[in-house]
Amino acid sequence: MLQMDVAGLKRAVGETSCYELQAALTPLEVRGATVSFCGPVKVSLVVSNTGEGLLARGQVAGNLKLTCDRCLELFQYAFNLPFEETYRPVPGGEAASSGSGKNDAESVTFSGDILDITPEVLNNIILALPMKALCREDCPGLCPHCGRNLKAGQCDCESEKIDPRLSVLKDFFSREKK
Numbered sequence: 613m614l615q616m617d618v619a620g621l622k623r624a625v626g627e628t629s630c631y632e633l634q635a636a637l638t639p640l641e642v643r644g645a646t647v648s649f650c651g652p653v654k655v656s657l658v659v660s661n662t663g664e665g666l667l668a669r670g671q672v673a674g675n676l677k678l679t680c681d682r683c684l685e686l687f688q689y690a691f692n693l694p695f696e697e698t699y700r701p702v703p704g705g706e707a708a709s710s711g712s713g714k715n716d717a718e719s720v721t722f723s724g725d726i727l728d729i730t731p732e733v734l735n736n737i738i739l740a741l742p743m744k745a746l747c748r749e750d751c752p753g754l755c756p757h758c759g760r761n762l763k764a765g766q767c768d769c770e771s772e773k774i775d776p777r778l779s780v781l782k783d784f785f786s787r788e789k790k
């Protein structure tokens with residue numbers, strides 16, 4: 613969980629604090645597939661108490677294990693994303709029907725002294741995932757005929773199209789007709 617103690621900050625309007633967070637997160641469910649992290653997710657944030665709430669800005673970095681859409685191999689995908697979110701403290705906490713969650717488009721509410729930014733960080737990561745995951749830009753993918761991974765080298769499919777045995781057979785039939 614990516615959590616920070618904002619006990620002091622949330623009572624000090626105009627104050628700014630820096631946070632370096634790091635956590636091993638559970639795999640994501642994205643478009644029906646499970647995507648796991650390689651190593652921890654690191655977040656560096658500058659959080660300001662604006663009087664309206666806590667404005668958190670910074671970067672989210674880490675690595676995911678993605679499956680290449682062309683060759684179907686797992687590869688490591690590094691991400692480094694900007695993060696910006698406003699958290700509005702809810703007095704008491706119990707007053708709100710749900711403890712935390714989006715109340716409007718601009719801010720997320722929270723209660724207590726510990727701010728858990730994990731849901732918003734995960735959301736950012738999911739939104740930034742590439743539509744097409746490629747292990748490398750020029751991945752040649754798999755051969756449509758034999759399924760061989762062409763990254764490991766050419767298969768024999770090209771030469772099979774002009775298989776010498778077939779031409780011999782053709783010759784045989786043409787000779788038969790004569």
Ligand SMILES: [Zn+2]
Nearest residue numbers: 680683747751
């Ligand atoms: Zn690939």
Ligand SMILES: [Zn+2]
Nearest residue numbers: 755758767769
């Ligand atoms: Zn092939």
